[in-house]
Amino acid sequence: MSEQRSKDEHTAAIRTDRKIAVVVNTHSRRGRRRFPEVLRLLDAKGLEPMAVHAVVNPKRLRQTLESALALGPDLLIVGGGDGTLSTAVKHLAQRDVALGVLPLGTTNNFARSLGLPLDLPGAAEVFRTGKVADVDVGMAGDRPFANLASFGVSVEVASRVRPWLKRLVGRAAYPLTALAVLPRYRPFRAYITVDGRRHELLTHQLNVANGRFHGGRKVARDMSIDDGTLVAYQLGSGKLLRLLLETMVRAVSGRWRSLAGGPFVVGGEMLLETDPPMAAEVDGEVRLRTPLTLRTVPNGLRVMVPAAFEDR
Structure with a gap:
């Protein structure tokens, strides 16, 4: 440094x-x-x-x-x-x-x-x-990231979204591609350990965010890029219909509630494990796999x- x-x-x-x-x-x-x-x-x-x-x-x-x-x-x-x-x-x-x-x-x-x-x-x-x-700055293992580390269906979406669709509809290209991928995608179980507490969830998609925005929409009203914390949140649950509906709502409105009342896990450092082990998409690059430690470098x-x- x-x-x-x-x-x-x-x-x-x-x-x-x-x-x-x-x-x-x-x-x-x-x-x-x-x-x-x-x-x-x-x-x-x-x-x-x-x-x-x-x-x-x-x-x-x-x-x-x-x-x-x-x-x-x-x-x-x-x-x-x-x-x-x-x-x-x-x-x-x-x-x-x-x-x-x-x-x-x-x-x-x-x-x-x-x-x-x-x-x-x-x-x-x-x-x-x-x-x-x-x-x-977020850290996924030893890799810095600016915005987001994602796990689940987004990895396949990122590989399948078409440049022409992005040019045509902009940021809506990602949820539209997700709607095509989701019907055959199976959920996974994730375990997030923060400050000694282990959180378990079944989901199709898990995100760990450093910045305030995902897909051009706010993750949460009170989230910040300089608060020294990462925010983990799932899209939907293990139920495919709920995830499909939530994906469509996010494409239109893109509004999460407050961190205090929303479905979020917040911490400066978190250990993420998944069953089965899976690839991580870190700011658009698929390079790492779970289990993975994620943390922030405040003012990095x-x-x-x-x-x-x-x-x-």
């Missing part, structure tokens, strides 16, 4: 020295189409980056991020969806560099959790008038946020 300046010092450095690097994922059609606009907006805001990288091949994203960081920027602006930003979080966690977010994805969960404008002009304005804040990431953001 690098030694960090105070947040005020870091904010002042960004505004005064303008040491900025930019990485935009142009592999997606939206990223490719909006890339010229990104450059025009930064120029209009008086921001002259030290370097600008357009990533055409996703396999080169990690290498490109490291090349940009090697220049020593105070602010690394990253344009892309939640998968791109999750990769950036892995590189920036616990470093003295702030992440600037250009939301170019379908659901933009991370940007929503930070209270960022979802339009590019508004997001770019944050780089000029915003402030540096510290937010939490520096980000550029609107001046009104409540930094705890």
Whole structure:
């Protein structure tokens, strides 16, 4: 972990020295189409980056991020969806560099959790008038994550959702794909141990969230990305009809109740076991398997946020 300046010092450095690097994922059609606009907006805001990288091949994203960081920027602006930003979080966690977010994805969960404008002009304005804040990073085993670790039907949904459907209907592509997958999906039993207490449930889907949003919708009204806790919650139960109905309701309304009264398990660290053992989807990447320990790193990431953001 690098030694960090105070947040005020870091904010002042960004505004005064303008040491900025930019990485935009142009592999997606939206990223490719909006890339010229990104450059025009930064120029209009008086921001002259030290370097600008357009990533055409996703396999080169990690290498490109490291090349940009090697220049020593105070602010690394990253344009892309939640998968791109999750990769950036892995590189920036616990470093003295702030992440600037250009939301170019379908659901933009991370940007929503930070209270960022979802339009590019508004997001770019944050780089000029915003402030540096510290937010939490989730850890699944030894892998940092920004938003969500998921278990169950979502792993299959993530592998089956079609890019053309995402372009056509946006974030609704995920619950629509889930409705096609669910009829033949069988429930599993999950065991979550927090502070010595073991919780057991039968479900088709379990999520462990760090940020406030899932599928572009709030997980809970009073959840935060900087409260030092993870929130585990199931979608539906072991009953398929209930899950189908809940999936449709979430697609339309997307509103959970308060953490205090909702079906949530909350903690700074939790051990998750499943029967049978199963794959984990961590911010869109299927790399790990249960049993798995998940925890938070409080204030593990520096980000550029609107001046009104409540930094705890």
